[in-house]
Amino acid sequence: MLNWNNLDTTRAFEELKKAEKVDLTKAMVGESGGERVRKYHVPMSAGLDYNFAAKNVDDNILEKLAALAEEQQLVDKYESLLNGDIINTGEKRHVLHQLTRGQLKGDVIADGVNKRAFYKEQQDHIAAFAKKVYSGEISNEKGEKFTEVVQIGIGGSDLGPRALYIALENWARAHQTLKMRARFISNVDPDDAAAVLNATDLAHALFIVVSKSGTTLETLTNETFVKNALTREGLNPAKHMLAVTSETSPLAKNEGYLAAFFMDDYIGGRYSSSSAVGGAVLSLAFGPEVFAEILDGMHEEDKLALNRNLLENPEMLDALIGVYERNVLGYQTTAVLPYSQALSRFPAHLQQLDMESGGKSVNRFGEPADYPTGPIIFGEPGTNGQHSFYQLLHQGKNIIPMQFVGFRSNQTGMDDVIEGSTSQEKLCANVAAQIVAFACGRDNENPNKRFSGNRPSSIITGDQLTPKSLGALLSHFENKVMFQGFTWNINSFDQEGVQLGKVLAKKVLAHETDGALAEYSKLLNV
Known part of the structure; x- marks a missing residue:
C-alpha cells in the first residue's frame, strides 16, 4: 500500500537535515577530488554517465537519501504510475507518457482502449504517412514533393519537439537522414509567424497544427495566419495542413486537413515529445527510424528508473540530490548548462518540464506544503554562458547548483586542430575547468579575484549526441522531475497555473x- 506523505513528516528527512554538510573546497581538492570523480558516478543507457562528484554529498548523505527514497516509496509510486493508477489527482487522470516509448508493466486500459496499442498505432500511422510524403504519393497540388514541415503549437507542443529537432539537425545532415527541414511557429506575436513564413517555401511545405483540445487561442490564431498566407499564394490550405489533436476535438476527422494523428488527456504537454506531438514533426524531418531510436533511448532509461538501488538509479539519485539542495541547503535555482550547441533549446524545454511540474504550493491533496518545492530553472549552452551569467554563478551572493552536459565527440566530424587542439577539445576543457573552479574556488588577497567555491554541479557525459542518447537524456530529466514530485508529495502532472x-x-x-x-x-x- 502506498503512503503519500509530505516531505517534512518523514523520519529520513529529519535525519538528512542533521547530517554534516560537505565542503567541496576541501572534498574536491587534490587526489581526494580525483577519487570522488572516479567513485561518484552512475552509468546511464546509450553510453551516458551521470557524475555527481562535485555535489555536496558523501557516503553518509547518500545513505540518508536512500532512506528517504525508501520511506517515500519512490520506485513503488513509479510502478503504480506505470500500472495505470490515477497519479494525476488534480485532474483525476492516468499518467502515461512512458507508455508511448514501450511497455514496462502490464496492459493499461483507459476508456476501453489498450493505451500502448493506441500509441503504437499512431506511431505506425505517422510512419506510413511520412513514407508516402517522401515517395511523392502525398504531394502538393502540382504533384510536387513536400520538402519542408512547420509545426504550429505552443508550450509542450513546441518546446520539446523544437529542442529535439535542433538537437539532431546537424547529426541528421552528417548521416544523410534529414528528409525535410523543420521550422516552428509558437508565439501569437505575428512577427513570429511572419518570420517563419518568409523563410518557408509555402508551395512545398506541410503545416502541423498541434492542439489537444483544438481550441488553444495562440495556436488557432497562428493556424489562421498560415491559412491566409497560403490562400494569398493561391494554395489550398487543406492540401497543406495536418493536425495532431485528440479524437474528440474540432480538428479531428476534419476535411480541412490532409491527415490527423491523435493524442489523449493522459499525457501532459511537457511530457508529450514521445507522443504524436513530437512524433509527427520529427518523423517527417528525420524519418520514422530516427524517431524510433529516440524512443528506444527513452525506454532504456525508463527501465533504469525502476532500480531500487539509489546508486544504480541515476534519475532517482539526481532527483534526491536536488531535493537535498532545495530543502536542506536552501538553494532556490538550478542552471542547466549543456556544452553542446545542438542542445541550445534544451534548457528552455527543461524550464517548462521542471517549473510547470514542480511549481506547486499545495500537496497532491490540495493541502499547503510547508516547504519549498520546484526550483527556478534557467540555462544556456557553454561556452556562451561563460561570457554571460557565469560571473554571478562564480561570485554572486546566491549559490546556484548546476547541471552540465558534455560529449567527447561532436556530431558532424568537422573539426580542426587550431593552436594545438581541436574546437571540441577546447569545449571539453572548458567544462572540466568550470566544474573544478566552481567547486574549489580560489583564494586571493584581492577580494575581486577571490572565489569562495563550494558551488555544486553534476555532469552527464557521453561519446556523442545521437538520437538514442538524446532520448535517454530526455527520459532522465522527465523521470527526475517525477521522482522529485513524489518526494515533495505534489502533483507533477497538472498545470493550473497557466x-x-x-x-x-x-x-x-x-x-x-x-x-x-x-x-x-x-x-x-x-
Whole structure:
C-alpha cells in the first residue's frame, strides 16, 4: 500500500537535515577530488554517465537519501504510475507518457482502449504517412514533393519537439537522414509567424497544427495566419495542413486537413515529445527510424528508473540530490548548462518540464506544503554562458547548483586542430575547468579575484549526441522531475497555473474588463 506523505513528516528527512554538510573546497581538492570523480558516478543507457562528484554529498548523505527514497516509496509510486493508477489527482487522470516509448508493466486500459496499442498505432500511422510524403504519393497540388514541415503549437507542443529537432539537425545532415527541414511557429506575436513564413517555401511545405483540445487561442490564431498566407499564394490550405489533436476535438476527422494523428488527456504537454506531438514533426524531418531510436533511448532509461538501488538509479539519485539542495541547503535555482550547441533549446524545454511540474504550493491533496518545492530553472549552452551569467554563478551572493552536459565527440566530424587542439577539445576543457573552479574556488588577497567555491554541479557525459542518447537524456530529466514530485508529495502532472491568464485574456478581447485590467488593456491599445 502506498503512503503519500509530505516531505517534512518523514523520519529520513529529519535525519538528512542533521547530517554534516560537505565542503567541496576541501572534498574536491587534490587526489581526494580525483577519487570522488572516479567513485561518484552512475552509468546511464546509450553510453551516458551521470557524475555527481562535485555535489555536496558523501557516503553518509547518500545513505540518508536512500532512506528517504525508501520511506517515500519512490520506485513503488513509479510502478503504480506505470500500472495505470490515477497519479494525476488534480485532474483525476492516468499518467502515461512512458507508455508511448514501450511497455514496462502490464496492459493499461483507459476508456476501453489498450493505451500502448493506441500509441503504437499512431506511431505506425505517422510512419506510413511520412513514407508516402517522401515517395511523392502525398504531394502538393502540382504533384510536387513536400520538402519542408512547420509545426504550429505552443508550450509542450513546441518546446520539446523544437529542442529535439535542433538537437539532431546537424547529426541528421552528417548521416544523410534529414528528409525535410523543420521550422516552428509558437508565439501569437505575428512577427513570429511572419518570420517563419518568409523563410518557408509555402508551395512545398506541410503545416502541423498541434492542439489537444483544438481550441488553444495562440495556436488557432497562428493556424489562421498560415491559412491566409497560403490562400494569398493561391494554395489550398487543406492540401497543406495536418493536425495532431485528440479524437474528440474540432480538428479531428476534419476535411480541412490532409491527415490527423491523435493524442489523449493522459499525457501532459511537457511530457508529450514521445507522443504524436513530437512524433509527427520529427518523423517527417528525420524519418520514422530516427524517431524510433529516440524512443528506444527513452525506454532504456525508463527501465533504469525502476532500480531500487539509489546508486544504480541515476534519475532517482539526481532527483534526491536536488531535493537535498532545495530543502536542506536552501538553494532556490538550478542552471542547466549543456556544452553542446545542438542542445541550445534544451534548457528552455527543461524550464517548462521542471517549473510547470514542480511549481506547486499545495500537496497532491490540495493541502499547503510547508516547504519549498520546484526550483527556478534557467540555462544556456557553454561556452556562451561563460561570457554571460557565469560571473554571478562564480561570485554572486546566491549559490546556484548546476547541471552540465558534455560529449567527447561532436556530431558532424568537422573539426580542426587550431593552436594545438581541436574546437571540441577546447569545449571539453572548458567544462572540466568550470566544474573544478566552481567547486574549489580560489583564494586571493584581492577580494575581486577571490572565489569562495563550494558551488555544486553534476555532469552527464557521453561519446556523442545521437538520437538514442538524446532520448535517454530526455527520459532522465522527465523521470527526475517525477521522482522529485513524489518526494515533495505534489502533483507533477497538472498545470493550473497557466489557466488564469488565459481566462483574463479572453475577457480583455471581449472588452469585459474593469479596474486595473481595463487600464492595462487601454495602455496596450486592446
